[in-house]
Amino acid sequence: AGKRSSKDFIFGRVIGEGSFSTVYLAKDIHTSKELAIKVCDKRHVIREKKAEYIKREKEVLNMLSVNFKATAPFFVKLYCTFQDPDRLYFTLTYAKNGELLPYITRVGCFDIDCTRFYSAEILQALEHMHSLGIIHRDLKPENILLNEEMHILITDFGSSKILNATHRGQDVENEERAVRRRNSFVGTAQYVSPELLTDKSASPASDLWALGCIIYQMVAGVTPFHAGSEYMIFQKILKLDYICPDGFSPSAKDLVDKLLVLESSNRLGACDKEGYPSIKSHPFYQGMDFETLHQQTPPVIS
Numbered sequence: 001a002g003k004r005s006s007k008d009f010i011f012g013r014v015i016g017e018g019s020f021s022t023v024y025l026a027k028d029i030h031t032s033k034e035l036a037i038k039v040c041d042k043r044h045v046i047r048e049k050k051a052e053y054i055k056r057e058k059e060v061l062n063m064l065s066v067n068f069k070a071t072a073p074f075f076v077k078l079y080c081t082f083q084d085p086d087r088l089y090f091t092l093t094y095a096k097n098g099e100l101l102p103y104i105t106r107v108g109c110f111d112i113d114c115t116r117f118y119s120a121e122i123l124q125a126l127e128h129m130h131s132l133g134i135i136h137r138d139l140k141p142e143n144i145l146l147n148e149e150m151h152i153l154i155t156d157f158g159s160s161k162i163l164n165a166t167h168r169g170q171d172v173e174n175e176e177r178a179v180r181r182r183n184s185f186v187g188t189a190q191y192v193s194p195e196l197l198t199d200k201s202a203s204p205a206s207d208l209w210a211l212g213c214i215i216y217q218m219v220a221g222v223t224p225f226h227a228g229s230e231y232m233i234f235q236k237i238l239k240l241d242y243i244c245p246d247g248f249s250p251s252a253k254d255l256v257d258k259l260l261v262l263e264s265s266n267r268l269g270a271c272d273k274e275g276y277p278s279i280k281s282h283p284f285y286q287g288m289d290f291e292t293l294h295q296q297t298p299p300v301i302s
């Protein structure tokens, strides 16, 4: 098939809103397949100087589909991109059951089986992403989607970072640190790691911090750091000011306490060489078979 255009699709309702994109449910008129199409307004992207983020998202989505891993199929796919004079279009996987967030809030909090299963799928996805040098940097339940079979699909790589494999000299490091200081990017307040707030240096351990926040949220029904303003949330993060309420599973608390560590290199898994064996071997995941998660029937969220 030649280059696609918006004429190849029937656009339906809005199923997602980003700061400079809108996601529509759409149907491919040739195959009747349902898709999600992320549409970016070119003028808005240019005015907000976000072209770099758009390019990065496309690069990361292509890396993830070229390096597909059967035991970690936990990412939206990018099928094709096209543009017209005013907009950019990304055709992506449609996740029929939408975002993970409403499932957590609707039932108040997850039981231990659901928390173990869904945090294990997120960990499996992080292991694969990080093995490719990709850091998500804005991991949160709104960016974790659920397909028809209720398995996760991670999305929104607009804030991600790709670590380059080549060795960098100190001068490059200094220059990059200067760029970071100018770089205003931080993720979503409740899930942002301390290092992103202080010296803007993101590492794969920044996603492990977000995983800790998400596990806490699944067990407690609320995020560990919450306050009336982003500024107050940041203060709580930098002081590690959170508590696990009574009744919080002791093994989940032990795991959360080992991920929500201010010094990124001291987080559980941060020093693992390949993947995250020290997180996978934590008692909270006792008996979990990470390699076959995608073939397991997810526990019913109730």
Ligand SMILES: NC(=O)Nc1ccc2c(c1)=C(Cc1cc(-c3cccc(C(=O)NCCN4CCCCC4)c3)c[nH]1)C(=O)N=2
Residues within 6 Å of the ligand: 015, 016, 018, 023, 036, 038, 076, 092, 093, 094, 095, 096, 097, 098, 099, 102, 103, 106, 145, 155, 156, 157
């Ligand atoms: N920033 C981004 O990249 N955003 C993206 C990218 C790709 C993508 C994306 C967002 C998607 C978002 C999405 C949203 C939804 C959705 C929106 C609103 C309602 C529902 C819905 O009702 N689903 C049925 C399950 N509900 C869930 C909530 C409790 C009641 C039952 C789904 C389905 N898929 C998607 O399917 N594919």
